[in-house]
Amino acid sequence: MQTRTSYPTFEAAYLDHLMAVRESPEYVNAPRGFHSQEILGVTYRIANPRERIVRIPERKSNLVFNFAESLWYLSGGNSLDFISFYAPSMKKYSADGRRLAGTAYGPRLFNCGGAGFNQWDSIVRTLQQDPDSKRAVMQIFAPEELLIEGNIDVACTLGLQYMIREGALHAVSFMRANDAYRGTVSDVFSFTFLQEVLATQLGLRLGTYTHTVGSYHLYQHDETYAEKVLAARTEQLSTEPFPAMPAGDNWPAIREVLSLEAALRTQRLTLRAGDVSSLGLGKYWTDVVVLFALHAQWRHAGTVDRALLDVLGPLYARLVENRWGVLEPLSPAE
Incomplete structure (x- = not known):
């Protein structure tokens, strides 16, 4: 041991x-x-x-x-629709095709x-x-x-x-x-x-x-x-520190992010770069919503709004670009 x-x-x-x-x-x-x-x-x-x-x-x-x-x-749910939108391979673990x-x-x-x-x-x-x-x-x-x-x-x-x-x-x-x-x-x-x-x-x-x-x-x-x-263990995408969560109770922001995520995933909402400032969530949680919006664009339309990507801080932007092959078409998330 x-x-x-x-x-x-x-x-x-x-x-x-x-x-x-x-x-x-x-x-x-x-x-x-x-x-x-x-x-x-x-x-x-x-x-x-x-x-x-x-x-x-x-x-x-x-x-x-x-x-x-x-x-x-943190949503407290078990919906396959939610998580399989980001990781389609998780569908194979569902016994009924609806829940995990x-x-x-x-x-x-x-x-x-x-x-x-x-x-x-x-x-x-x-x-x-x-x-x-x-x-x-x-x-x-x-x-x-x-x-x-x-x-x-x-x-x-x-x-x-x-x-x-x-x-x-x-x-x-x-x-x-x-x-x-x-x-x-x-x-x-x-x-x-x-x-x-x-x-x-x-x-x-x-x-x-x-x-x-x-x-x-x-x-x-x-x-x-x-x-x-x-x-390749010595290579690094970025040395920028990972962002700190805002001080205080983050649950109101989390609930709002979950609501926006569902709207983006189901195409009830489309987020553009010019819309970001109106979210009123602060930088930390706004960037999370932008990540979900970028993913929704890619899944639904096969393209990504570069202006929206540029809203992100350097670390998040580098991670997204590296994962998606510098915004070239990519098979869905694992």
Whole structure:
């Protein structure tokens, strides 16, 4: 079992552990027929969880999907229409073609067990009443998931824990399994994003994030991709810091962003560069809406408004251009 290792950013942790599982795996196996190599008991800590992206051009980080998945969780819903607009491949995990179960963490967080228990509100109360508490835990994996014959959508995450220490909100995630090349990129983005939303809601500084995984694995079909990323590990798209979430309660802005996302996705709204200033959301959340608007343009019309892209800050613009091949046609997001 590996001991905890600390890193300044997620990218540093990502590269180190991708190399470890690729070059020095403990086991080689094929659960459900998917050949992989793995390391057991992986734990690493990120000193600055806001630096939650991989900036290496070869990795082609999907910033739009990362924000979409995080906000999908915060919406509390399980709609396949929402998340498959950004990742069509997720349709294969839906049993009924309309919803996702294990992959959809939102209902677990805000309507646990379908009984209306809001775990998010519960941990807010817990931490407000006792800032030293160790009980601020949101459970995600449900034991009954394993009772469903042939279940193809079992939650990979067991739970999330939050602790206030010396005026900062620290987070720890517990996962039964994590894909070292693909899954960990989106999972760490989402979990640190949720951590930052909670920290701003509580009026706290952003503390450390610790990622804990039972089986950290690399699938055989991703070995070539992993090799290319590791070979290009010194290259960077941008050195601009990842933007900080505004101080204070961000939930009103999040609800408005979710409303605008739905309108853009369903073509009830088209956003142009000249419309951006009227959103009234501030730079941070306006840029998220612009990302969704760019994606909607590309999905619906096959083109992207360059003027709208130029509204984004340099880091986001570089990530989008790198992902989409400098605005050339691209197959839909993975």
